[in-house]
Amino acid sequence: MENPSIMSHVSLGTNDYAKAKSFYTAVLATIGASVIMEHADAAAFGKKFPEFWVQAPIDGKPAVTANGVHFGFWANSKQEVHEFYDTALKHGATGDGEPGPREEYGEPYYGCFLRDLDGHKIEAAFWDMEMEASLNNA
Secondary structure, X not given: OOOOOOOOOEEEEOOOHHHHHHHHHHHHHOOOOEEEEEEOOEEEEEOOOOOEEEEOOOOOOOXXXXXXXXXXXXXXXXXXXXXXXXXXXXXXXXXXXXXXXXXXXXXXXXXXXXXXXXXXXXXXXXXXXXXXXXXHOO
Protein backbone atom coordinates (compact mmCIF):
# COMPACT_ATOMS: atom_id res chain seq x y z
CA MET A 1 0.00 0.00 0.00
CA GLU A 2 1.28 3.44 -0.89
CA ASN A 3 1.72 5.95 1.93
CA PRO A 4 -1.02 8.59 1.47
CA SER A 5 1.08 11.36 3.02
CA ILE A 6 3.36 13.66 1.05
CA MET A 7 5.43 14.46 4.15
CA SER A 8 8.12 12.29 5.67
CA HIS A 9 8.37 14.41 8.81
CA VAL A 10 8.77 17.91 10.19
CA SER A 11 11.19 19.10 12.86
CA LEU A 12 10.46 21.84 15.34
CA GLY A 13 13.25 23.56 17.25
CA THR A 14 12.97 24.23 20.96
CA ASN A 15 14.98 26.18 23.51
CA ASP A 16 14.08 23.79 26.36
CA TYR A 17 14.06 20.22 25.09
CA ALA A 18 12.94 18.59 28.36
CA LYS A 19 9.94 20.91 28.72
CA ALA A 20 9.03 20.64 25.03
CA LYS A 21 9.22 16.84 25.11
CA SER A 22 7.00 16.75 28.20
CA PHE A 23 4.55 19.22 26.61
CA TYR A 24 4.23 17.33 23.33
CA THR A 25 4.09 13.94 25.08
CA ALA A 26 0.97 15.11 26.93
CA VAL A 27 -0.62 17.08 24.09
CA LEU A 28 -0.07 14.59 21.28
CA ALA A 29 -1.35 11.72 23.43
CA THR A 30 -4.80 13.33 23.06
CA ILE A 31 -4.74 12.43 19.35
CA GLY A 32 -3.17 8.99 19.82
CA ALA A 33 0.48 9.86 19.15
CA SER A 34 3.51 9.02 21.30
CA VAL A 35 7.29 9.11 21.21
CA ILE A 36 8.34 6.67 18.45
CA MET A 37 12.08 7.39 18.47
CA GLU A 38 14.46 9.43 20.59
CA HIS A 39 18.03 10.68 20.31
CA ALA A 40 19.99 13.12 22.46
CA ASP A 41 17.88 16.30 22.66
CA ALA A 42 15.44 15.03 19.98
CA ALA A 43 12.17 13.10 20.16
CA ALA A 44 10.02 11.93 17.26
CA PHE A 45 6.27 11.57 17.74
CA GLY A 46 3.80 9.64 15.65
CA LYS A 47 1.29 6.81 15.62
CA LYS A 48 3.24 4.32 13.49
CA PHE A 49 6.33 6.20 12.30
CA PRO A 50 8.30 9.32 13.33
CA GLU A 51 6.39 12.23 11.79
CA PHE A 52 6.90 15.16 14.15
CA TRP A 53 10.29 15.85 15.72
CA VAL A 54 10.94 18.21 18.63
CA GLN A 55 14.60 18.97 19.15
CA ALA A 56 17.28 21.39 20.18
CA PRO A 57 18.56 23.07 17.01
CA ILE A 58 21.47 21.10 15.58
CA ASP A 59 23.49 24.26 14.88
CA GLY A 60 23.38 25.22 18.57
CA LYS A 61 21.71 28.55 17.89
CA PRO A 62 18.44 29.51 19.61
CA ALA A 63 15.19 28.17 18.16
CA VAL A 64 12.95 30.88 16.72
CA THR A 65 9.43 30.97 15.33
CA ALA A 66 8.58 31.75 11.73
CA ASN A 67 5.78 34.10 10.72
CA GLY A 68 3.17 32.26 8.67
CA VAL A 69 4.26 28.78 9.78
CA HIS A 70 2.13 26.48 11.87
CA PHE A 71 1.89 22.75 12.50
CA GLY A 72 -1.48 21.07 12.10
CA PHE A 73 -2.40 17.75 13.68
CA TRP A 74 -5.39 15.54 12.77
CA ALA A 75 -7.92 14.82 15.49
CA ASN A 76 -10.44 11.99 15.17
CA SER A 77 -13.32 13.94 16.71
CA LYS A 78 -14.40 17.32 18.00
CA GLN A 79 -13.80 15.95 21.50
CA GLU A 80 -10.14 15.27 20.63
CA VAL A 81 -9.81 18.87 19.41
CA HIS A 82 -11.05 20.05 22.81
CA GLU A 83 -8.77 17.63 24.67
CA PHE A 84 -5.78 18.79 22.60
CA TYR A 85 -6.59 22.43 23.36
CA ASP A 86 -7.27 21.95 27.07
CA THR A 87 -4.20 19.75 27.58
CA ALA A 88 -1.98 22.23 25.77
CA LEU A 89 -3.26 25.10 27.93
CA LYS A 90 -2.77 23.01 31.07
CA HIS A 91 0.85 22.41 30.06
CA GLY A 92 1.72 26.05 29.37
CA ALA A 93 0.53 26.84 25.85
CA THR A 94 -1.23 30.09 24.99
CA GLY A 95 -4.59 29.98 23.25
CA ASP A 96 -4.66 31.45 19.75
CA GLY A 97 -8.13 30.32 18.65
CA GLU A 98 -10.54 28.29 20.79
CA PRO A 99 -12.00 25.03 19.47
CA GLY A 100 -14.83 25.52 17.06
CA PRO A 101 -15.93 25.55 13.43
CA ARG A 102 -14.07 27.70 10.93
CA GLU A 103 -16.44 27.74 7.97
CA GLU A 104 -13.87 29.66 5.93
CA TYR A 105 -11.93 26.35 5.87
CA GLY A 106 -15.05 24.40 4.87
CA GLU A 107 -18.16 23.51 6.84
CA PRO A 108 -16.79 20.10 7.93
CA TYR A 109 -13.71 21.74 9.57
CA TYR A 110 -13.53 21.98 13.38
CA GLY A 111 -10.28 23.00 15.02
CA CYS A 112 -8.23 25.04 17.45
CA PHE A 113 -5.00 27.04 17.45
CA LEU A 114 -2.40 27.54 20.17
CA ARG A 115 1.15 28.76 20.71
CA ASP A 116 3.47 26.15 22.24
CA LEU A 117 6.09 26.85 24.91
CA ASP A 118 8.49 28.34 22.33
CA GLY A 119 5.77 30.37 20.60
CA HIS A 120 5.28 28.06 17.61
CA LYS A 121 1.72 27.97 16.30
CA ILE A 122 0.05 24.55 16.49
CA GLU A 123 -3.39 23.39 15.43
CA ALA A 124 -5.64 20.39 15.96
CA ALA A 125 -8.26 19.85 13.27
CA PHE A 126 -11.15 17.45 12.78
CA TRP A 127 -12.72 17.03 9.34
CA ASP A 128 -16.29 15.72 9.69
CA MET A 129 -16.55 13.21 6.82
CA GLU A 130 -20.23 12.51 7.56
CA MET A 131 -21.06 16.20 7.28
CA GLU A 132 -19.03 16.42 4.07
CA ALA A 133 -20.94 13.48 2.59
CA SER A 134 -24.30 15.00 3.51
CA LEU A 135 -23.28 18.36 2.01
CA ASN A 136 -22.18 16.64 -1.21
CA ASN A 137 -25.47 14.71 -1.41
CA ALA A 138 -27.65 17.76 -0.76
